[in-house]
Amino acid sequence: MNKYEEKFDNVLKKIEKARIQTNEYNIIDIVAVSKYSTSDDIKNFYHIGQRAFGENKVQDLKQKMIDLENLPLAWHFIGRLQKNKINALLDLHPILCQSCDSLELAKEINKRAKIKNITLNTLLQINSAKEESKAGVMPENAIDIYYQIKEECPNINLKGIMSIGAHTNDQKEIQKSFEISYKIFENLKKDGAKICSMGMSNDFELAIKCGSNMLRLGSILFK
Numbered sequence: 001m002n003k004y005e006e007k008f009d010n011v012l013k014k015i016e017k018a019r020i021q022t023n024e025y026n027i028i029d030i031v032a033v034s035k036y037s038t039s040d041d042i043k044n045f046y047h048i049g050q051r052a053f054g055e056n057k058v059q060d061l062k063q064k065m066i067d068l069e070n071l072p073l074a075w076h077f078i079g080r081l082q083k084n085k086i087n088a089l090l091d092l093h094p095i096l097c098q099s100c101d102s103l104e105l106a107k108e109i110n111k112r113a114k115i116k117n118i119t120l121n122t123l124l125q126i127n128s129a130k131e132e133s134k135a136g137v138m139p140e141n142a143i144d145i146y147y148q149i150k151e152e153c154p155n156i157n158l159k160g161i162m163s164i165g166a167h168t169n170d171q172k173e174i175q176k177s178f179e180i181s182y183k184i185f186e187n188l189k190k191d192g193a194k195i196c197s198m199g200m201s202n203d204f205e206l207a208i209k210c211g212s213n214m215l216r217l218g219s220i221l222f223k
């Protein structure tokens, strides 16, 4: 095994262990968050089987997509989306935008997507720990906003929710934030929500135990 395989194998074993302990029927997608790394690094993970990658800046996403255009990769946008970058993001046709964090932003995306005659697969970001430093809708408003986007934004294809675990070492607090997000996801499932994106390098096992089916892993793979 090369060092990438070793690193990846180690992470996969942890994911699989938590998955089997929780729900063996839950399939979990891994998005490798490549924001700390280079296009060459991404290639190394591509060669050992990883296909989905995530970036948090539109410009970086564009550059890496250009560098790696010959590889069949699935690109996710996971960062804060400024209004003046919406068109640029839409032109890149990411497979999923995980970070729609308000009704207002959704309406802006919808307006521009309509002009381009495209739809954007999107997750609603929820600020479950109610942290000032974080983007996302408040958990108590999430369901209403989700349905409002569904109704008012036909060029947005809502697929579920994304959330970042509470920023603390207190496992109980992190778990609480995941449970709040999962409850919202569970509510939305009956209306077709499919993706519950939560869990990063420091908290992915806990996120799996709380029902996540999409992990966003950066530093554990790339650092």
Ligand SMILES: *Cc1c(COP(=O)(O)O)cnc(C)c1O
Binding pocket: 033, 035, 056, 078, 079, 164, 200, 201, 202, 216, 217, 218, 219, 220
């Ligand atoms: C950077 C980032 C990640 C990955 O974080 P790690 O802790 O490095 O795994 C996941 N999600 C979002 C939204 C990020 O910005």
